[in-house]
Amino acid sequence: MKKVLSKICLFVCAVTAATNLSFASEIKKTEPVTSKSEVRLAVVNSFGVNISVRYFNGTVNAIAKAVAPRRLNIQIYDQENFLEAARNDGFDLAIASSGLTAVMLDSSGGTALLTAINKYTPDPNRANAGVIITRSDRADINSLEDLRGKTLAVSSKKAFAGFLAVFGEIEAEGINPNHLFRTVTATRQPMTDLVDRVLNKEVDVAFVASCMLENMEEKDSLPPRALKVINERKDDNFYCKHSTRLYPGWILSAKSSLSSQTARNIVEALLQLKPDSQEGTYWTIASDFEQMNLLLQRTAIRYLDDRTVSWALNYYKNYFLIGGILLIVFILNWIYLAVTVRRKKKELQKKVEENKEYEKENRLIQARIESLEKANTIGIVSGLVAHELKQPLAAINNYAEALLRKLNNNRMPSETSLSRALKEIHTEGQRASDIIDFVRSIGKKEKRERKVFDAQQKVMSVLEMMRRIGKLYAEYSLEIEENVLIKADPLNVDLVLLNLIKNAQEALTGIPNAEIKIIVRRTERWAQIIIEDNGPKLSDEEFARLRRVGQSTKQDGLGLGLAIAQELTESNGGILKLSKIPDGGLRCTVNLPPAKENNHALN
Secondary structure (H helix, E strand, O other), rough: HHHHHHHHHHHHHHHHHHHOOOOOOOOHHHHHOOOOOOEEEEEOOOHHHHHHHHHHHHHHHHHHHHHHHOOEEEEEOOOOHHEEEEEOOOOEEEEEOHHHHHHHHHOOOOOEEEEEEEEEEEEOOOOOOOOEEOOOOOOOOOOOHHHOOOOEEEEEOHHHHHHHOOOOOHHHHOOOOHOOOEEEEEOOOOHHHHHHHHHHHOOOEEEEOOOOOHHHHHHHOOOOOOOOEEOOOOOOOOOOOOOOOOEEOOOOHHHHHOOOOHHHHHHHHHOOOOOOOOOEEEEEEOOOHHHHHHHHHHOOOOOOOOOOHHHHHHHHHHHHHHHHHHHHHHHHHHHHHHHHHHHHHHHHHHHHHHHHHHHHHHHHHHHHHHHHHHHHHHHHHHHHHHHHOHHHHHHHHHHHHHHHHHHHOOOOOOOOHHHHHHHHHHHHHHHHHHHHHHHHHHOOOOOOOOOEEHHHHHHHHHHHHHHOOOOOOOOEEEOOOOOEHHHOOOOHHHHHHHHHHHHHHHOOOOOOOOOOOEEEEEEOEEEOEEEEEOOOOOHHHHHHHOOOOOOOOOOOOOOOOOOHHHHHHHHOOOOEEEEOOOOOOEEEEEEEEEOOOOOOOOO
């Protein structure tokens, strides 16, 4: 003990003489110093002052030179007082384990600057671990499971390597560390005191930081092989005995009270500091804190309070507050929904009763609408009859007038001409009858029979009929593909072609080089009959008006032609498509369903 005290005195005297510092020789809370002429350095005394002197002697001197002419005030803390001092802004710089530094920075702010390593721990990301020690003669303690029911001593339950890392390792092995030991004593003394307690048989087991045993044996303060390590792990780049996975080494951190320029001077001074001759300690930068942060998050010890009921209430107070607010919101929302549902239910019942009344009124309104639709249909059908019967009636009148002229001139028609005229009169009369039947079927919504016929024959028969009655006076050209079979109502197709050809002729009135082009072809899906004219250009308004029932672009038109043609085409499963020709005129494409070759005979 005298040897240790003499080394402490020598260190304190040397540092005081070189840097005009005060290094406390006992671990106690130092009163915060607020003078701006000082830089306050906090050192966590986990290993005992003797080991701390050897580790950080060169560091303290380098920092003192970097902050000169300001005075460096060194303050020694245990883990408990260190966190309390951090919350009270008791220091500007701190040297502590990586885990304790992370907790401190998380709770009171600051920045990690550098990481200390030495000859035993060359990797700054893997330079610290926990060690489980017991006496070498304890044959009953060889594994983690053997720790059950044993007595344990730790320096602090807030120590990282000396408590949290070991508890995390035990928990990772599937053992609940909270129920493993018979007693856990937090001595609030340096870890060298824990070694003495184990050797003196005061406790069965103790947790210490890695490399402390090797350091004590090297300085002859611990008999060789007096202790053994439980759950010892091996690592080629870590030369100290350890019981847990490896974490970053000790951290130099700065609080916000330290200016950036001063922090920079300190960092530059420590990075230029050569490894000391005793421990080989020097400062570098660690880059991997993932495992350490995962451990702290998993054990939920960022605030490091005892896990009592009061701790839980204080630690989770924000969650309790949020949960209470959410619960109140949920209850209020439930009440609101219940009231709303009840009100909506009453409104719905009322709506149901109203809907029943509306349904009665709707049925009456629907009946009136149907009556109006019938009246409207009658008007349209009347126009259709007047529009379509003109063709056959005109043919009948022409033949009858021809016969009457011959008879009035005492010229008896020949049997051949009389027979032909009567046959045409009969045909056109039958055609007029078919039109009337067709119009009646529209009113009754009856489906007419569809037949298979040749598109070429149908076009030629319509043209011949118009020629006979003197209604075909425009020049026309034909592009007809043979054997294009259509399955549709022949009368419907007659009426469609008559309307489209007649409209094309009327559009060509007064147009030089007027011509109608009729194309018959078969596409993959349709049998097409196309009627084009080279009439005048149509405006967008005129083109839109073409398909409106009751509106016409001609002064004396009824506005039924294209609408009727469209209706008849669609009633046969086809499509009537209208398009403007860029140079002038209109293209009417009649798409009708094609007939298969094996359909019944042509009509």
